Amino acid sequence: MTDPTRLLALAEECEKAAKPDRRLDCLLHVETIRTPDGTFTEVPPGPWKMTRWFYNPLPSVNWIGYDLLNVAPQYTASIDAALSLVPVRRMWFIGHMDPTDMRFAATISEIGRIGAKTWRGFHLSPALALCAAVLRVLAEEASDAP
Numbered sequence: 001m002t003d004p005t006r007l008l009a010l011a012e013e014c015e016k017a018a019k020p021d022r023r024l025d026c027l028l029h030v031e032t033i034r035t036p037d038g039t040f041t042e043v044p045p046g047p048w049k050m051t052r053w054f055y056n057p058l059p060s061v062n063w064i065g066y067d068l069l070n071v072a073p074q075y076t077a078s079i080d081a082a083l084s085l086v087p088v089r090r091m092w093f094i095g096h097m098d099p100t101d102m103r104f105a106a107t108i109s110e111i112g113r114i115g116a117k118t119w120r121g122f123h124l125s126p127a128l129a130l131c132a133a134v135l136r137v138l139a140e141e142a143s144d145a146p
Contacts, residue, residue: 004140005139006031008139030072031135032138076125077127079126082130090110092130097122104124104129106132107119119137121134
């Protein structure tokens with residue numbers, strides 16, 4: 001099962017990032033393709049080759065050759081890629097905080113409910129703000145899972 005504290009730490013890392021980061025893209029990809037039982041929704045692609053950046057999310061699984069840099073979308077650089085992470089049945093909004101603060105605020109909330117729960121992410125890049133908000137949603141869903 002995905003660890004909510006790891007997702008929240010990754011959300012904080014997204015908000016602290018100075019610019020789009022391929023390492024964060026790889027971490028986001030690995031965390032978001034995981035299913036609730038800890039397995040993955042896609043199989044690492046072949047043919048196997050050495051990676052430029054290697055991340056082994058599960059030490060018990062041999063992931064040598066899983067080229068995350070070629071597989072992971074650029075979530076932190078592209079709003080379109082970041083939007084693909086937004087869970088179904090959630091609405092999203094991206095805007096500036098106020099005229100004196102040029103950071104973007106990405107808000108994700110439940111659809112069609114008064115007083116719906118909201119999750120937010122903040123960054124100078126709208127894609128990174130959205131990634132942080134998505135990770136907070138996923139962390140709460142993971143903590144609510146039985």
